[in-house]
Amino acid sequence: MLEVENVTTRFRSRRGVVHAVNGVSFRVGSSEIVGIVGESGCGKSATIRSVLGLIQPPGEIVGGRAVFDGTDLLAIPAGALRRLRGSEIGFVAQNPFGSLNPILSVAAQFHNLIVAHRGRLSRKQTRDMALQALQSVGISGPERVLDGYAHELSGGMAQRVVIGMATVLGPRLLVADEPTTALDMTIQRQILDLLQDLVRKRERSMILVTHDLGVVAQYCDRVVVMYAGKVIETGPTAQVFARPAHPYTQALLGSVPRRGEEIGILAGRVPSLIDYPPGCAFSNRCVHALDRCARIVPASRPVAGEDGWNVSCHLVSGDADPLSREEDVRAHRAG
Ligand code: SF4
Secondary structure: OEEEEEEEEEEEEOOEEEEEEEEEEEEEOOOOEEEEEOOOOOOHHHHHHHHOOOOOOOEEEEEEEEEEOOEEOOOOOHHHHHHHHHHOEEEEOOOHHHHOOOOOOHHHHHHHHHHHHHOOOOHHHHHHHHHHHHHHOOOOOHHHHHOOOHHHOOHHHHHHHHHHHHHOOOOOEEEEEOOOOOOOHHHHHHHHHHHHHHHHHOOOEEEEEEOOHHHHHHHOOEEEEEEOOEEEEEEEHHHHHHOOOOHHHHHHHHHOOOOOOOOOOOOOOOOOOOOOOOOOOOOOOOOOOOHHHHOOOOOEEEOOOOOOOEEEOOOOOOOOOOOOHHHHHHHHHHO
16 A cells, blocks of 8 residues: 655754654555654654655655555655545644644644535535544443544543544555554543544554554564664564564563653664764674674565565575675674
């Protein structure tokens, strides 16, 4: 359904060019939930915003493709992408109140959204569609909510309204960027269960961006692990979580953050995205780092015998760099 290939996005800042997204590739199949996970600042949201055409200057997409059902989202005019976004691709952002207009009633916002994509429809028609959407996201008393405004909603209710708006036109792909971060713990699970339910029942697909490994384990068919603006491991969630191949994934899973706890308890820090390191971006924190790691960028390679499981690490089998792993290990031990 969606094939993201080598997407690269930079931001210009006073301190220099920020290498926010560096050749990111992953795919989302039909009826699949894919989790994008990593520490804060690892490029998860920038990747999603690049794919959806939501990068604003001083940000710039400098390369790559994002092919959605045969259409490269990065190559089509902004108007065509806007039409796809909302009708074919629904987006749920982190802060629901940032997505809702404070001076329009919920009904008016549904109306504007629907007529922007479906043409002239009466208020009665769009209200009926909105009512159905609000019922499908578990809002009791949807009439009252439709006639209300964003400031009258609780955080959980506002996110349900946003999900209703994101799904009212029946998109085939839903993109949820940390959709529960702004909500309290009890509401978080309800919202995630709701998203999963909507996607599974309608046989749709979803990209779920999160920093919570527990959420990935529970809700995602496949996982994309990002580090310093790159995908360092991607594969079926069950296999990757059972036998993580990349030292970063191993460290994340080894640290076992409690549910809702942000990743970021590994020793050391993510490298600067301005002075981007020349080799493996994880080499300053990696307990297995070899001599070549700080110099040579590891290519993404399939884990032997596994379909759709790829890892970027010199230690993974199939590495075709000139030095063998054994030579590296010997050199590392000697030095
Ligand atoms: Fe560690 Fe080297 Fe693999 Fe990077 S390439 S994760 S530094 S072993």
